[in-house]
């Protein structure tokens with residue numbers, strides 16, 4: 338079985354290399370010729386641990402290739418994975434433009450029967466729209482099937498997640514296509530759920546929405562714990578030992594970001610509205626998340642009396658460690674707000690770049706931790722990179738003017754920092 342992956346973004350590249358690792362010959366297609374050229378040379382457009390070695394390995398073995406000609410790409414492959422982006426529209430709904438373009442490309446170029454596998458996160462009912470888009474672009478009636486097979490990859494551990502998944506979800510109206518996908522994944526050892534395309538899509542949205550809600554729950558509770566002098570990390574640990582609750586995704590902080598949680602929560606709320614159902618818990622979870630960085634900023638400001646005219650070092654721009662992705666990163670809200678309040682914002686991240694629209698005389702990125710801390714009245718940790726957690730904070734203190742250390746991820750050892758002369762304040766921690 339030869340496989341085509343349409344879309345060579347985060348999901349597409351990871352899917353392509355994981356399938357190559359499982360022994361299948363894989364081709365990648367993308368309309369972006371420059372991206373394909375780089376990939377063909379073994380250069381990844383994204384940072385993701387382990388992917389570069391795998392790309393090099395499978396390019397050398399001929400297990401992976403990249404094609405820019407849509408006609409060749411579509412006609413030469415039996416199974417086509419849709420891994421294109423579904424960015425949010427202003428109203429929160431998913432923008433299906435790239436899905437539609439890919440479907441029309443398939444319809445226009447298919448010469449024999451195909452199985453289309455939708456990996457992109459798409460709203461309920463999109464599989465039927467894909468069928469119509471393909472049919473209306475076909476020049477002759479050629480049969481095809483569309484199945485939904487959502488991904489559950491986390492940035493920073495995408496390869497591990499793809500090769501050792503917790504579960505595989507296949508949404509299909511027929512047995513044949515589902516069996517073909519099960520054959521593709523037969524070397525993976527995990528439960529496989531075969532259901533309708535609608536339920537498969539909902540499993541993906543519900544999983545992300547539930548995890549996002551769990552984070553907003555602990556973040557909102559951290560506000561009360563902060564008032565009452567209770568350490569939210571102790572509460573999370575105590576709760577998490579109950580196996581019905583579980584300890585994961587209970588880390589309080591400045592909120593969740595990334596390309597999935599904010600977008601998928603909004604998209605599910607939007608789907609609810611379209612069907613006359615208010616998903617109030619999710620609306621509130623999104624609201625808590627939007628206000629969480631601002632809430633923490635206001636709380637920390639009490640120690641400084643005001644951010645205006647102060648020099649603040651922001652540590653971490655990426656929405657989480659081990660990625661250079663800044664999409665919906667809470668650090669961006671913090672940087673923009675500090676600059677708006679008249680602070681001089683110095684920024685550092687081991688990998689991620691401060692977006693151009695935030696670069697100004699008031700927000701400047703520095704290449705080292707020493708430089709970012711230079712002359713700072715306070716430092717705010719926004720992303721829990723190992724570089725910050727294992728930094729020699731005793732030595733670094735000499736670079737700062739003040740001694741406030743605000744830990745937006747509750748990732749640093751507050752007691753150790755206090756003993757080194759810092760005035761430490763985390764999320765619900767003093």
Ligand code: UDX
Pocket residue numbers: 488489490491492493545548552585586587588589590591592593594595596597598656657
């Ligand atoms: C998420 C899902 O985990 C994955 O299954 C899905 O396929 C895509 O979306 P990802 O966005 O890569 O993956 O990151 P994840 O590790 O889930 O973290 C998302 C955000 O939540 C980050 O900003 C992280 O800092 C934050 N987070 C996570 C918390 O604030 N507290 C936690 O306890 C866990």
